[in-house]
Structures are given as structure tokens and as C-alpha cells.
Amino acid sequence: MPTVTATPPLLERYPEGSILPQEGLDQPAWVVRREILEDLARDLRDHPETRFDLLLDLCGVDFPERSERFEAVYHLFSVTRKERLRLKVPVSEAEPVLPSLVDVWKGANWFEREAFDLFGLRFEGHPNLRRILTHEGFQGHPLRKDYDPARRWVLTEDKVYRPRPQQPVEEEDEDLFERMTINIGPSHPAMHGTLRVVATLDGETIDASEVEIGYLHRCFEKMSETHTWQQVIPYTDRLNYCSSFINNVAYCRTVEQMLGIEAPPRAVWARTILSEFSRIMDHCVCNGSVLVDAGALTNFWYLFQPREEIYGLLEACSGARLTVAYGRIGGLAADLPPDFEDRCRRLLETIPPFLDDVDALVAHNRIFLDRSVGVAAISGEEAVNWGWTGPCLRASGVGYDVRKAYPYDLYDTVEWEMPVFQGGDVYDRYRVRMAEARQSLAIIRQLLDSGMPEGPVMVEDPHVALPSKEAAYTQMESMIYHFKLIMDGIQVPAGECYSMVEGANGELGFYIVSDGSGKPYRVKVRPPCFPIFSTFSRLIRGGTVSDAIVTLGGLNVIAGELDR
Amino acid sequence: MSRPREHPRAVVPYRYSLGDKLYLPLLVGLWVTLKHFVRNLWTRGSQVTIQYPEQRRDYSHRYRGQHILTSRPDGSLRCVACFLCATACPADCIRIEAGEQPDVNIEKYPVVYEIDLLRCVFCGYCVDACPEEAIIMSNNYDMAFFDREQSIVAIEDLQRPFVLDPSRLGYRPSYPEEEAKRAEIRQGLFDLVEEAKHRQGGSGSGARAASV
Numbered sequence: 049m050p051t052v053t054a055t056p057p058l059l060e061r062y063p064e065g066s067i068l069p070q071e072g073l074d075q076p077a078w079v080v081r082r083e084i085l086e087d088l089a090r091d092l093r094d095h096p097e098t099r100f101d102l103l104l105d106l107c108g109v110d111f112p113e114r115s116e117r118f119e120a121v122y123h124l125f126s127v128t129r130k131e132r133l134r135l136k137v138p139v140s141e142a143e144p145v146l147p148s149l150v151d152v153w154k155g156a157n158w159f160e161r162e163a164f165d166l167f168g169l170r171f172e173g174h175p176n177l178r179r180i181l182t183h184e185g186f187q188g189h190p191l192r193k194d195y196d197p198a199r200r201w202v203l204t205e206d207k208v209y210r211p212r213p214q215q216p217v218e219e220e221d222e223d224l225f226e227r228m229t230i231n232i233g234p235s236h237p238a239m240h241g242t243l244r245v246v247a248t249l250d251g252e253t254i255d256a257s258e259v260e261i262g263y264l265h266r267c268f269e270k271m272s273e274t275h276t277w278q279q280v281i282p283y284t285d286r287l288n289y290c291s292s293f294i295n296n297v298a299y300c301r302t303v304e305q306m307l308g309i310e311a312p313p314r315a316v317w318a319r320t321i322l323s324e325f326s327r328i329m330d331h332c333v334c335n336g337s338v339l340v341d342a343g344a345l346t347n348f349w350y351l352f353q354p355r356e357e358i359y360g361l362l363e364a365c366s367g368a369r370l371t372v373a374y375g376r377i378g379g380l381a382a383d384l385p386p387d388f389e390d391r392c393r394r395l396l397e398t399i400p401p402f403l404d405d406v407d408a409l410v411a412h413n414r415i416f417l418d419r420s421v422g423v424a425a426i427s428g429e430e431a432v433n434w435g436w437t438g439p440c441l442r443a444s445g446v447g448y449d450v451r452k453a454y455p456y457d458l459y460d461t462v463e464w465e466m467p468v469f470q471g472g473d474v475y476d477r478y479r480v481r482m483a484e485a486r487q488s489l490a491i492i493r494q495l496l497d498s499g500m501p502e503g504p505v506m507v508e509d510p511h512v513a514l515p516s517k518e519a520a521y522t523q524m525e526s527m528i529y530h531f532k533l534i535m536d537g538i539q540v541p542a543g544e545c546y547s548m549v550e551g552a553n554g555e556l557g558f559y560i561v562s563d564g565s566g567k568p569y570r571v572k573v574r575p576p577c578f579p580i581f582s583t584f585s586r587l588i589r590g591g592t593v594s595d596a597i598v599t600l601g602g603l604n605v606i607a608g609e610l611d612r
Numbered sequence: 613m614s615r616p617r618e619h620p621r622a623v624v625p626y627r628y629s630l631g632d633k634l635y636l637p638l639l640v641g642l643w644v645t646l647k648h649f650v651r652n653l654w655t656r657g658s659q660v661t662i663q664y665p666e667q668r669r670d671y672s673h674r675y676r677g678q679h680i681l682t683s684r685p686d687g688s689l690r691c692v693a694c695f696l697c698a699t700a701c702p703a704d705c706i707r708i709e710a711g712e713q714p715d716v717n718i719e720k721y722p723v724v725y726e727i728d729l730l731r732c733v734f735c736g737y738c739v740d741a742c743p744e745e746a747i748i749m750s751n752n753y754d755m756a757f758f759d760r761e762q763s764i765v766a767i768e769d770l771q772r773p774f775v776l777d778p779s780r781l782g783y784r785p786s787y788p789e790e791e792a793k794r795a796e797i798r799q800g801l802f803d804l805v806e807e808a809k810h811r812q813g814g815s816g817s818g819a820r821a822a823s824v
Contacts, residue, residue, distance in 0.1 A: 101619070128618045279702040282735040346645060353660055367674035367749075367783040373735045381736070382786050385672065408644045412637035414628070421626050428619035445620035470624035479626075517785040520743055527743065534696050534741045 062088065070136075074305065074545045077134040085137055086147040092124060092133070093152055100124035100133060101432050103149070105546075105574040106159035108167035109561055110193045117141040120169055122149075123546055123559065123574070127432055127448050134546065139169065148174040155435025158582040166191040166269075181262040181611060184209040190270055191570075197267075197274050209260070227255070230593075234263045238341055238597045241607030245584070245596065252592045257585045264611040272571040276537025277303055278377055280571065285371035287573060288609040290333045291326035291552040293319075293362065296375030301456065302547035302558040303377045306540050309509060313501040315379035320458040321392060321495050322362065322374070323549070324488040328399065329355045330552030330604070331439070331481040331488075338478055338601035339410060342419045347406045354399040361391050377538060378513050379506035392496055396489055403485060411479075420475035424587040424599035427472055434586075435579030438554025440603060443480045444472035450550035462494040474602040512538055537566035546574075553577050553604040575609040665754075675751040675782040676734045679727055681770040682746055689771060690746035693720040697738035697747055705731035706738060727770065729755055730763040736783045748784035 059067060067088070068079040080088060092100045104123040111117060116138035124133045137146060148171035149156040160171040161180040168189040171177055179186065185207030188195055229248050233239030242263035248256045268287065272280045284299045285292040297319050304310060311319070336351035359369040364385045366374035374381050385391075410416040426434075428446040441448060447468045451459040467483035469476035506513040514533055515526035542564035548557035554576025561570040580603050587603075588596040631637060651658050662669060671677075682690045693710035709724035738747050757763050 275702055279700070279737070282702050282733050282737070356660070363675065364672040365674070367672070367676040367736060368734060371733065371735075373733075381740075382674065385674075405644050405648075408637075409641040412629070412632050413641055414632050414635050414638070417626070417628060417632060421628075425623045425625065427621050427623050429621050432619050444623065470620060471626055472623040473625055475626055514740060517745070518787065530743060531696070534700050 061091070072134060072545075073543055074547060075132040075134055077136055077544075079136045079138065082137050082139060082146050085135075086149065086152070088135075089122075089149050089152045098131075098133075099126045099128050100131075102127050102437075103153035103155050103159070103435050103579075104132075104437075104555065105557060105559060105572065106149075106156060106163060107559060107570075107572040108163045108169050108191065109570050110167060110191065112193050114138070115140070118144055118167060118169060120146055120163060121559065121572075123557070127446060130453050132546075144169045146171055148172055148177075150174060153435065154433050155579040155582065158578060159435075165189070168192070178209065179262075181265040183207065183262070190267060195270075197270050232593070232596070234260070238600070240337060240600060240605060242611070243581075243600070243605060243607060245588075247588070247593070247596070249593070254588050254591055254593065254596060257588060257596075259581065259584050261581070261607075262611050264607040266612070268573070268612040269571050272568050274567065276566050277540055277568060278533075278538060280568065281375060281377075282371065282373045285373050286608050287575065287612065288330070288551060288553070288556070288577075288606045289370060290606055291323075291330035292370065293322050293326045293372050293374060294330075294549060294551050294556065296372065297323055297457075298547070298549040298551065298556045299558055300375045300377050301549065302545055302560050303538075303540060305547050306543060306545045306560065306562060307377070307512065307538070309378060309507050309512060311379045312504050312507060314384075314503050315505040316457050317495060317501050318365075318380060318384055318388075318505065319375065321492050322365065323457070324492050325358045325361065325392075325395070327552050328485045328488050329358045331485045332402075334553075334601070334604040335406070335478055335481050338420075338474065338598060339406070339416070341597045341601040342416055344410055344413075344416060347409055350402050350405050350409075354395075354402050357395055357398055361388075361395060364388075364391065376506065376513075378509065379504070383505050384500075389496060389500060392492060396493055396496075399489060400486070403482060407482060411482075417475065419594075419598055420478065420602075421471065421473060423474045423591065423595050424602070425471065425473040426583065426587060431472065431583075434583045436554070436583070438551065438576050438580075439480045439484060440477055440553065440580055442466065442468045443476035445470040450548055450555050454548070456549060458495060459491070461498070462491050464491050464494075474598050477602040539564065539566055540568075548574065551576050553606070554580065573609070573612060575612065577603065577605045577610050581605045581610055671751050671753075671782075673751075673781060674786075675749070675753075676736045677750045677752040677782045678729070678755055678765075679732075679738070679770055680748050680750050680772045680776070680781075681725065681767060682748060682776070683771060683773055687773070689721060689725075689767065690744050691722045691725060692718055692744055692746070693722040693725075694743065696741040696743060700737040700741035702735060702737060703731045703733045705729075705733075722767065725767050725770065726764050728764050729757075730760065739783055739785065742785075745785055749782040750780050751782040752780065 062084050066081040066084050070077040070079060092098045102125045104125045106120065106122050109119045109121055111119065118139050118141065120137045120139065122135040124135065139146060146169060148160055150160065158180060160174050161177060163169045164171060164177050165179040165181050166189055182190065183203040185203045186201055227248060227250050229246060232245040232247060234242045234244040244260040244263065246258045246260065247254045268283055271283055281296055281299060284295040287295045332351040332355050336348040339347040362372050363369045365388070366372040366381060426444055428444040431441050431444045432446060437448065445468060447466055449466045452466050464487045467480050467487065469479055510529040515530050519526035520530040540562040542562055544559070544561045546557055546559040548555050555574065556576055557574030559572040559574065560568055563569040584600070584603070587599050684690055693708055695708055698706040698708055705728040707724065707726045708722050710720045711723040713719055713721045736749060739749055
């Protein structure tokens with residue numbers, strides 16, 4: 049993996065000892081004193097030799113035995129230079145205060161609120177530092193190590209935060225009759241899950257709005273710390289549940305990197321194919337919802353049919369349609385079914401007609417164009433500053449795709465194009481997804497043509513993979529390994545690692561810290577739709593309520609991943 | 613220092629063609645829906661909806677449905693209460709209480725074996741963990757209850773006789789040589805009950821007798 053190894057000249061500007069470079073397993077890391085953090089962040093963003101224009105992720109880690117107990121970990125990425133950097137800022141428990149970086153990267157806004165909510169880190173200068181994922185009445189900070197995972201709270205209605213979207217500065221008296229505040233969601237079919245927007249309307253135009261999330265928070269990250277490495281996989285299914293297999297792959301690849309193992313070729317081949325099928329499924333769901341939100345219901349049905357057929361394939365492999373839990377650290381849960389290739393080829397024939405039908409119905413349909421062209425447009429530069437990745441970013445003219453920039457699995461062995469559009473609006477997000485679904489089909493076709501590799505689908509390492517049932521029943525050694533793996537789990541060497549794949553709606557990263565035991569010390573998901581949805585208030589300002597609904601559909605916000 | 617500007621600062625929205633402006637592509641759309649309408653009206657089997665519950669989707673032989681506790685030929689449970697399934701369960705939905713077995717080769721048996729189906733995430737980890745093939749899964753996904761108490765299923769709900777109905781089986785330990793056979797079984801080409809009976813008489817290992 050490419051890394052920033054040379055020390056940029058800007059480092060010399062800071063006092064000795066305020067930046068300590070570290071070698072990382074995956075990318076370089078700098079331990080930074082919090083006093084210089086804000087200046088350093090600005091320099092890293094603007095200096096032509098660093099240009100870290102995208103804040104990927106910000107999370108806290110708790111080390112109770114250290115004198116400076118908490119560590120705020122920033123993951124930076126330079127879209128222009130394709131480089132990564134991790135900043136680690138230690139803070140003490142007595143004064144867990146850091147400067148807010150909202151002015152540097154707008155995308156830091158929600159990430160800082162999350163670190164405040166889950167760890168109690170305070171960010172000075174943050175415009176709205178309050179809980180984001182947990183309930184307002186929640187006490188304590190759940191991801192601290194001294195917080196008991198089994199603890200329960202009774203949370204009542206009277207503690208609920210009442211959002212008051214800020215009023216615009218000038219307010220004329222005659223407007224008062226028309227201004228009103230409405231709740232959209234959380235229980236509303238157009239809000240795709242459990243999202244809530246409180247909007248102040250002037251007539252039908254949205255003046256200001258505030259977004260509330262966290263209704264689907266289920267402490268994925270805390271639960272991971274109380275389960276063995278392999279047991280986390282069913283939990284990852286529930287992140288982006290429209291393409292759950294990609295989550296499995298992202299998590300497994302990160303842990304495999306920490307273990308220093310690689311899945312066998314057959315498993316990698318299957319992972320690539322099934323990831324692409326999952327991506328098609330996710331894009332179909334997203335575009336189907338955009339269109340149904342715009343009133344084009346027929347397309348919803350046409351696009352859900354490919355998904356239904358792909359579910360059949362996933363079910364034949366894994367035994368479940370939605371929450372597949374098919375990936376395993378070191379490979380796959382089970383070998384591919386005997387008719388896998390035939391089924392894939394059948395899918396390659398049945399899916400394109402549905403995509404063609406939908407394009408024929410809406411791609412140049414003026415009714416849809418009027419609803420989508422220019423709606424919620426955002427420029428590439430602004431989108432990067434907000435932390436966008438994935439199809440939404442590519443619709444804004446920035447060509448960044450993990451599969452191209454950091455080819456993993458078999459993506460470097462196939463020919464495919466990365467669709468990029470310049471409109472940055474709902475219509476171009478639709479077009480990017482349709483084009484990507486077709487590119488995914490091309491990828492799958494080439495992989496099928498290259499032939500299914502023979503061999504096992506799990507590594508043959510008794511410390512990672514369960515022995516075959518036959519071996520476990522007949523050989524004492526295998527039986528012992530079987531018991532050890534179930535009781536103690538895989539032992540992952542101490543260290544930290546950030547690894548990413550291209551999820552269906554952007555860079556899906558896992559930042560994992562291990563202390564060398566059988567359970568993860570800290571698992572942080574970099575959910576692609578989290579920074580995207582934090583932009584929502586900005587996107588819908590000035591539009592109508594119906595525009596807001598179509599915008600939400602086009603962003604592909606999946607509550608399971610957003611709220612974790 | 614000025615900010616480097618590499619990313620597009622402005623958006624270039626889609627430009628309507630003349631045809632778009634004149635609503636002409638709507639005719640193409642009408643043709644698509646008309647095509648589907650006529651085809652669904654006149655062609656049998658082109659409809660994608662199924663008449664559930666009379667008609668059911670055919671799931672594979674790996675489907676992870678409700679659990680089955682398998683039995684020995686004498687009718688007792690194969691489970692030896694080793695707690696591996698309860699340990700492997702990510703959702704903590706299995707509760708076992710062990711009792712002592714008079715047979716020294718077996719040692720233990722479950723006095724209580726309960727699965728909370730509302731907690732269960734149907735991941736199949738218990739099946740992978742079981743060293744006795746005592747727990748496997750069926751392809752039953754009809755698990756509606758009237759109250760929460762009913763969601764906790766005990767031995768009498770989970771235990772199935774030694775000869776299992778092959779058409780009801782789901783996720784269970786996989787043996788490469790059996791994969792193809794299972795696919796055939798799913799299509800009704802194989803008389804599986806006969807096979808199981810045959811194995812009951814002939815097989816000495818016993819470990820795989822219930823794994824048809």
C-alpha cells in the first residue's frame with residue numbers, strides 16, 4: 049500500500065517533539081500534540097505536498113492504563129495525491145479537549161459529535177456539540193472501557209432533544225404567516241428507515257433544517273469488543289444491509305491484513321464476484337427508491353427484480369438472503385455451490401433487460417428530468433470537503449474509487465471504466481449508479497470467463513480456520529483446534545490497521561485496534577453515508593419538501609450503517 | 613496560502629436535448645410498459661409474483677431456518693451439552709443446562725436446551741461449532757408467535773426423529789462429496805429416506821448418520 053514516507057517540509061515549522069512519526073502496518077501515523085492540531089490540519093489540507101483534502105474518519109480510542117487516556121484518531125486522505133495519513137492525538141481524562149476541525153473539513157462536524165457522544169471528547173469551537181447516536185437522556189460515554197456493555201437505561205420522552213432549526217437572519221413580518229416547522233420522519237416511508245429531518249418552511253421552500261439520527265443505533269462497535277473476531281461478522285451484515293456481503297469482505301480483509309494472511313484464490317474470486325453482485329443490488333435499491341420517491345413506481349418494481357434474483361444466488365451460497373454472514377476471516381464460510389457459475393451466467397443475462405427498461409422509462413423522461421436535474425447539486429470540491437466518497441462523489445466530477453486507486457482482490461485483473469459525471473445532482477447520481485451497475489456486470493463477466501480457481505475457500509491455518517468436520521470427528525489434534533477456536537477465538541497480533549474497500553455508497557473502511565487477545569480492542573467503521581448525510585441540511589436548503597425526499601433517496605443513506 | 617483547486621468547483625448539469633424538451637422519450641417508456649403488460653397478460657409464468665403461502669419460493673439446501681436437534685437411532689438427543697454452540701453464538705440466544713448421562717462414553721446430555729428465536733440471528737455459527745452434528749438447521753422460515761414466551765423453543769420443539777424429512781433440511785455441515793447429491797435431493801431426484809435407513813443399518817461411524 050502506498051504511504052507518505054518522506055517528511056514534508058512543513059513539519060519543520062512545528063516545535064520539536066510535537067509530531068512523532070510512527071511506522072504503521074497499513075499507513076504512516078503521526079502522534080500529534082493537540083496544541084498544534086488545528087494549524088497542522090490546515091497546513092496538511094492546503095500544502096501542495098500534502099493536500100489532504102478529505103477527512104475520512106475521526107474516532108476515539110480509550111486506553112485506561114495510559115496517562116493520557118484517550119486518543120483521537122484522524123484518518124486523512126488526499127484524493128488528488130492518493131495518499132493516506134493517520135493522526136493520533138492523545139488527550140487526558142481530566143481535560144479531554146481538542147480543537148474542532150469543522151472549519152478545515154466540514155465533514156468533521158458529525159464525526160466530532162460522535163466522538164463526543166461515545167467517548168466524551170470535547171471539541172472547542174464546534175458549532176453544535178451534542179449527542180448524535182445515543183439518546184439525549186443517556187448518561188456516560190458508552191465506548192469507554194469502564195462502561196459496562198450490559199448496562200441498560202430507561203430513556204423517556206421528556207429528555208428528547210427538540211430540534212430548532214436556526215431561523216434565517218432576516219424575517220419579515222408578513223412571512224410569519226407562512227413559516228412553519230414540520231417533522232419529516234423518523235417513521236415515514238419516504239425517510240428510508242429511521243431518519244428524521246425537522247424543517248422550517250417558508251411556503252413550500254425549506255429555509256432551514258436540522259437532521260436527527262441515531263434511531264437505529266445498536267452499539268455495533270461496543271458489541272464487537274465483547275465478541276470474538278469471527279463472531280463480529282454477523283454484526284457487520286447489519287451495517288449496510290442492502291449489500292451486506294461487501295461489509296463482510298471489508299471486515300475480513302482488515303483482520304486478514306493484521307494476521308498477515310491472504311484468502312485463497314478461489315475465495316478471492318468469489319468475493320469479487322459476489323461483491324459486485326451486491327453492488328448491483330444496492331444500486332438497484334437506491335435507484336428504485338429515488339424513482340419511487342419521484343413518483344415513478346414502475347421502476348421500483350423493475351429494479352427490485354434483479355435484486356430478488358441476486359438474493360437467490362446469495363442464498364444458494366450462504367443460506368440467507370439479506371444477512372448473508374458468508375465471509376470468514378481467512379476465506380468464506382462454505383464452498384461455492386456446484387451450479388455457481390451457471391447461476392451467475394444466468395444472472396448476467398437476466399439483469400441487463402431490467403436496467404435497459406428503467407433507462408428507457410426515465411433516463412430522458414422530461415418529468416423525471418425536471419424533478420432531478422439541478423436538484424441538490426454540490427460541486428466536487430465542496431463534496432470532498434464534506435467527506436464524500438463513492439457514487440455520489442463521482443457524480444460531482446471527482447473520480448475516486450477504491451477499486452481503481454487501491455485495487456484489491458481481483459479488480460486489477462479486469463478491464464472496467466469508472467463512470468464520472470459532472471452534474472453533482474440527483475440525476476447524475478442516478479446515472480452514475482446505472483453506469484456502475486453495468487460496469488459491475490462487465491467485471492463479473494470477465495471473472496467468469498477467466499475461470500473459477502480450484503482449491504479450498506479457507507486458508508489452511510489451524511489457528512484461523514475451523515478444521516473440516518471430518519477431521520474434527522476423527523483426529524484428536526483437529527478436535528483440540530476446533531475447541532480452541534470456538535472457545536478462545538482467533539488471536540490477532542497487537543496493532544492497528546485501517547483497511548478499506550469500495551462499498552456500494554463509498555469508501556467503507558474498518559479501523560481496528562487489537563491488543564493481542566481473542567477479541568477486538570476497538571472496531572471503528574468508516575461508514576460512507578455518515579459524512580454524506582451530514583451534508584443533507586445544506587443540500588435541501590432552498591428546495592421544496594418534495595426535492596428533499598428525492599435528494600434523500602439519491603444519497604443512498606442506509607440507517608444500519610449510519611447509526612451502527 | 614491559497615487552497616489548491618483540483619476538484620471541479622462548479623457543476624455542469626445535464627442539458628436537455630430537443631427531444632427531451634418535447635417529451636418524446638415518454639413514448640419509449642410507454643412502449644416498455646405496454647410490452648410488459650402484454651407479455652404478463654398472455655404468457656404463462658412470466659409474472660414474477662408468487663402466491664404465498666400457497667406457493668413458496670424454493671430455497672437451497674443451505675437455507676438457515678429454524679434449528680433442529682438431531683437424535684441418535686435410539687431416540688435420545690445427540691447433544692452432549694458441551695456448550696460450544698452457546699459459546700459460538702454471537703447473539704447469546706442458546707441456554708443449556710447439562711445433566712449426567714449413565715453412559716460413560718457420552719457423559720453429559722442437555723436437561724434444558726432452549727433457543728430464543730427472537731434473539732437468534734440465524735447465522736449458523738452453532739452448526740459450525742457443534743462437534744456432534746447435534747444441531748442443524750431446517751429450511752423453515754415460518755416462525756410467527758402470538759407472544760414472546762412462545763419465541764423460546766425447547767427440546768420438544770427442536771428435536772426431530774432420527775430419520776429426517778430431507779425436503780425440510782437447511783444449513784448443516786458440508787461434505788464436498790455430498791454437495792452434488794444434496795442439490796439432487798432438493799430437486800426430488802433422490803429417495804433420501806431410504807438412504808438414511810440404509811445408513812442406519814450399515815454405518816458404524818455414526819457421526820454422520822444424521823447428516824443426510
